[in-house]
Amino acid sequence: MIVGMPPSPDPSDLIEICQARALALLQHNLVPQGILAATRTPASEARRYTRIFGRDAAICVMAMCGSGVAALEQGAVASIDALAAQQAANGQIAKYVDPQHNDADFWYLGCIDATLWWLLAADHLRRHSLLPGVVMRWAREIERALSWLLAQEHQRLRLLQQNEASDWADIMPRSGYVLYSNALWLAVKQRFALAGCDATRHHFNHLFNPYRPDLPDYHRARLLQHYARRSRRDPGLYLSFVNFASFGSEGDVFGNLLAILCGAVDGDAGLRIVKTLQAAHAADPYPIRVVLHPLSRAHELWRPYMGRHQQNEPHQYHNGGIWPFVGGFWVLALLRLGLRDAARQALQQLAAVNALDDWRFTEWLHGRTLAPMGMAGQSWNAATFLLARRAAAGTGARLGVDLLASTG
Numbered sequence: 001m002i003v004g005m006p007p008s009p010d011p012s013d014l015i016e017i018c019q020a021r022a023l024a025l026l027q028h029n030l031v032p033q034g035i036l037a038a039t040r041t042p043a044s045e046a047r048r049y050t051r052i053f054g055r056d057a058a059i060c061v062m063a064m065c066g067s068g069v070a071a072l073e074q075g076a077v078a079s080i081d082a083l084a085a086q087q088a089a090n091g092q093i094a095k096y097v098d099p100q101h102n103d104a105d106f107w108y109l110g111c112i113d114a115t116l117w118w119l120l121a122a123d124h125l126r127r128h129s130l131l132p133g134v135v136m137r138w139a140r141e142i143e144r145a146l147s148w149l150l151a152q153e154h155q156r157l158r159l160l161q162q163n164e165a166s167d168w169a170d171i172m173p174r175s176g177y178v179l180y181s182n183a184l185w186l187a188v189k190q191r192f193a194l195a196g197c198d199a200t201r202h203h204f205n206h207l208f209n210p211y212r213p214d215l216p217d218y219h220r221a222r223l224l225q226h227y228a229r230r231s232r233r234d235p236g237l238y239l240s241f242v243n244f245a246s247f248g249s250e251g252d253v254f255g256n257l258l259a260i261l262c263g264a265v266d267g268d269a270g271l272r273i274v275k276t277l278q279a280a281h282a283a284d285p286y287p288i289r290v291v292l293h294p295l296s297r298a299h300e301l302w303r304p305y306m307g308r309h310q311q312n313e314p315h316q317y318h319n320g321g322i323w324p325f326v327g328g329f330w331v332l333a334l335l336r337l338g339l340r341d342a343a344r345q346a347l348q349q350l351a352a353v354n355a356l357d358d359w360r361f362t363e364w365l366h367g368r369t370l371a372p373m374g375m376a377g378q379s380w381n382a383a384t385f386l387l388a389r390r391a392a393a394g395t396g397a398r399l400g401v402d403l404l405a406s407t408g
Contacts, residue, residue: 011348018351019389021359022382026064027071029379033099034079035060038363039377049375051096051105052082054114055168056380058121059325063383065128066390077131080122083114084141091148093118107170109163112152115145116184120404123191146192149185156218158199159207160185164303168254169290169318171311173301176243177224179208179255187262187404204264208238236276237292238265248301251292253282254326260333262404270337277330278342286353287327287346289367294320315367317374322365324353328384335391347392350385 029036037056038049057079064072064079086097086104094104095111122138152160159182164175174180182204189197206216210225211234228239228247237256240248256277260270282289294314295302306312312319327350334343354361356372361381363374 011351014351014355015347015389018354018385021354021361022385023067023069023072025361025377025382026060026067026075026379026386027069029377030071030075031099032078033082033097035064035075035379036099037096037379038375041376044375044377047375048096048105051098052079053096054083054093054111055117057083058114058117059380060383061121062124063386063390065125067386073129073131076121076125077129077134077137080118080125080138083118084122084138087141087144088148091115091144091146093145107166109166111166111170112149112160112162112181113167113184115149116181116188119145119149119188120184120191142192146188146194149188150194153185157203157207157221158196159203165305169252171303171306171308172240172318173295173303173306174241174248174252176241176246177207178241179238179248179252180240180258182208183255183258183262183264184404186264187258190263201264204259205269207242208259209265209269210239210242236279237273246301249293250295250301251280253277253288253290253292254323254329257326257329257333258404260336261329267337270333274334274337274339274342283327283330283346283349285349286322286324286365286370287349288322288330289320290318290323290326291320294367317364320367321373322353322367322370324350324362324364325378325380325384327353328381328388331388332384332391335388340392343388343392347385347388350388354381354385 029039034052035057036050037053038044040050044050061076061079064076082097082099083093086094092106093115095107095114097104119142122142126135126137154161159177162175162178162181164173165171167178167181186200186204189200203221206221207224210228215222224242227245228242235249237251238259240250240252240255256273259265260273280292282292296314311317314320331343331346331350334346360372360376361378362372362376363378365372
């Protein structure tokens with residue numbers, strides 16, 4: 001230890017400190033209309049992070065509900081209200097809403113996951129919020145949102161179809177049937193008891209894991225499986241997307257974690273995913289890199305928009321950067337599979353990465369240099385840490401490990 005420097009806190013103390021800091025950050029980022037994506041600064045305002053994002057806010061809502069902090073409990077409902085108020089006539093939930101100007105943005109190609117996350121958060125609040133009048137809230141908006149998603153479901157595969165760069169990884173070339181979006185879709189179908197859950201799960205496992213020995217009955221599904229598996233070895237992870245004659249084998253960490261958490265894969269497959277991520281040191285020293293094999297400019301899937309502002313170069317941003325908010329889902333996935341010791345270690349690492357630069361709660365870090373990048377004061381970093389901490393403590397399991405799976 002360097003003379004004159006304070007001793008590093010005990011890992012357990014760091015977890016408790018991070019919990020307090022996370023709660024404080026969420027309260028700081030709260031406005032009357034709901035939770036902002038990041039702390040208001042000139043930089044975050046210029047990049048529109050001071051908005052209520054469909055996906056960000058929904059994830060935060062799940063942590064704010066059950067926090068015991070009155071302002072956060074109310075803010076959770078306000079966030080879902082704000083997004084519902086700007087719902088499109090066709091049922092789509094916006095990418096974000098502007099709380100100051102009463103405006104909404106729907107992205108370029110139909111941001112699909114905002115609606116998925118909003119539905120899960122709305123259902124979560126209706127099940128768990130202690131505030132009055134929430135149980136039957138948003139009934140009409142939920143019906144319209146489900147209708148919008150059902151209109152994009154393939155009528156034989158029972159999986160959602162989407163264009164590229166239209167989910168959280170909005171400068172990655174995933175399109176067609178996307179792992180991340182369809183893991184959430186299965187969770188939504190389970191939570192709202194929609195028809196065809198078994199078919200969705202069946203085709204999910206055949207399409208995104210084409211290396212399994214059995215073949216699907218539907219001939220077009222068999223053809224897609226053939227394209228993905230020919231002359232290639234099983235990567236140990238589910239494919240990030242499958243499209244006509246193209247697919248993603250870059251190793252989508254978030255999509256694979258959601259596949260575990262929503263119950264799309266069985267326990268053995270989940271353990272195999274975790275072992276693959278551990279062997280690749282995806283969570284070392286901080287959880288977690290969101291791509292195992294970043295796409296280079298020479299890769300056939302590279303798109304010119306990925307190089308805009310040099311943001312999505314290899315090991316950066318969605319293309320292999322470290323995202324602490326996804327690290328919270330890593331902890332939850334470990335807990336869901338019963339790997340409590342590994343989850344405890346990962347939770348300590350998650351607290352440590354949020355603590356960097358005097359508790360910056362940084363958006364992402366460079367996957368190689370570990371340099372903190374992006375916006376500071378990320379609300380969903382705080383939220384997923386709180387969810388992971390709650391689940392690791394063994395309290396409120398339905399608010400943690402079973403967050404996405406059907407809870408009955």
